[in-house]
Amino acid sequence: MTLNSVNPGSDYRLVALNASPKMRSKLETLGLVPGERINVLSSTNAGLIIEVKHSRLAIAHDLAGSIVVA
């Protein structure tokens, strides 16, 4: 499933990033590497707030749709 269809308050593992090379590199730099634990803190109409490696990232829904998690 992708990150925009998950339940807030749960933990997921990153499987893959279906983004352009530039965007993928940016997300990887921010800690979104394969197998990484992603804690979804909240999801609103603005987008998602996730916790990755102790930092908080705000991600728009369309971008979350390119992040595959399990």
Added chain:
Amino acid sequence: MAPPSSRAERIALIGNPNSGKTTLFNELTGANQHVGNWPGVTVEKKSGSLRPLYGKSEIIDLPGIYSLSPFSLEEIVSRDYLVDEKPDVVINIVDATNLERNLYLTIQLIELNVPLVIALNMMDEVARDGYRIDTDKLSHDLGVPVVPISAAYREGIAELMDAVGHARLPRRHELPNPSLERMIALTESLLNDHLVREHHLGDAIAAGYPLHWTAIKVLESDDLVLRHLTLDDTSINRIEQLKRDFEDEHTLLCTAFADARYQHIQRTIAESYLRADRSDTAKQALSDRIDRVLTHRIWAIPIFLVVMFAVFHLTFTESLLGIPGLPGPGVALQTLVESGIEAFSSAFSTLFEPGSWSESLVINGVVGGVGAVLSFVPKILLLFFFLTLLEDCGYMARAAFIMDRLFKRFGLSGKSFLPMLMGFGCTVPAAMAARTMDNEQDRRLTLMLVPFMSCGARAPIYLVFAGAFFAAYADFIVFGLYLLGVLVAVISGIILRKLLFKGEFALFVIELPRYRLPRWRSVTLTLWDKFKGYLVRAGTIIFAMCVVIWFFSSFGFRPAVEGGGFGMVAIEGSLLAAFGGFIAPIFSPLGFGFWTAAVAVLTGFIAKESVVGTLGVLMGISEDSALGGGLSASVLAAAGFTPLGALSFMVFCLLYIPCMAAFATLKKEFGSWKWALGQAAYSVGVAYLIALLVYQVGGLFIGSPLFGG
């Protein structure tokens, strides 16, 4: 302690955004800072000399970045600086509360093989998070000196500078991925063979790129490094084959590198980054709790609107909290500065012979013109003060997030929200604020649109004209004009995105820093920077333009009855008035085709606040009384304004080319005359078109003459 050894003459400061880098830079340099641009790009370059107490070095503040990949201007600039300029020591500031993520940049700096010292910031918060960092162990395992500091509380700075005096090159790290390491080794020997075969060193190696780092960059498909290397086809093909083989068997090389670096970091800090006994994560939890309110699905936008209203109310209101006669802090400060300029002007004018051209030049031209611009500085600084507070405490990142969805519909990103907001204050800092955007297309589009936000200097025009012609619903008209500006920006955004900025637009991801109390020192230093910027501009370009305009508005060909010849004349006879008369017919279809309005439009380019002043002067009314109601409907009507013409005039003034200070800034930010002139032409075109629509379509409704005016 003696100042550290003089070995480190040039120190570079590098770190993630939100790591406290600016605070540390401010502490290291005090106010000895120079702000400029990196050559050829619009990334801000800050440098300064170390405060004597810390030594004698020059220190460069590199942009806040997460990585050294070549994907943003900031990253390229930082990397080029490290490689080409070879600073003696690099201080890498690391946010201890976000250790893993911050060390990603550190690992890349180690790959680049630069003399490195780590300043481990925010150690006090680590304990409160329930963690403990063994800095000696961390330093040992990383092979880099690690000095715990608190930039905000100015602790550990002397120790940091002591370590800088003894900095060495870091040792090479091996990534925990054997196939990847094998790839690096293969590429290294390939590059080496190439260099030996060619009997010359490629540009990149000659420029000092270390072989190991170059090999990694080649594998990461780093275009900039590849271009420098000038590899022959055989080598390129062999490397491509290597990469394909690896990616077929494993994963994308870029992903493999990111993954291996993070794994390496986890292993390296495993014995030094420890969970303390206490398991409470109170501080982080507090930040998350605040976010639950401020980014709430329903409350986020109302709260955002209240915050923004409060900022604008405090900055611009004439009656605080609606209490008549109680000016807000912005207006009170402006009044203070205006009376200061007036006192200065009248004291200064006694030095000149009354009526002489030198008095006219200095008092009317320079003091009047520069003063008009300076009188807006308090409001702009106050707006900046509030926005800096919001930025420093962490709210701005949330505001960008909340606004992203809305802005995306107009072809913009949430990150253009801050520049657009600042545009209501002043276009100049707004255009500069667009630098933080991480996509060049988005930044340029934002620069195109920011001038349509109605800046503070345009407000007096609305107040005078709406007051004179539409007194009963002046508020409605003024609000409508602000809205029109936003609407034009929105529609332009959609159109320009389709026509000019067709590329992929950046998907939105932003780090939400922890909420922190703002530091007064850093807020005041930021304001001081802005203030200096204004003083410099007021003293140079605005000064020069004031002299030019003064000349054209004070000199002309005297009529024969006064003896003829060229010399000082009243403004009606000036070159400017003649030119105004010449171009006035252009404005006839808009309903203000007479020379006074044309001249006001021209001086409006100097500064929009001078539109009202110019009309006042041209109609023989002082500027003060022009604003105070002297420019009444009857006076304006005598000059040729009809109510509909006044409306059209306001619309034109809202939209046409921003003032010259803004134009000069746009030129600098675009980095080209072509773009700046394009923006100017576009805005004049849009202004003309919409004012024309207002006057002609409005004319149909109220039955006044179609065409002419």
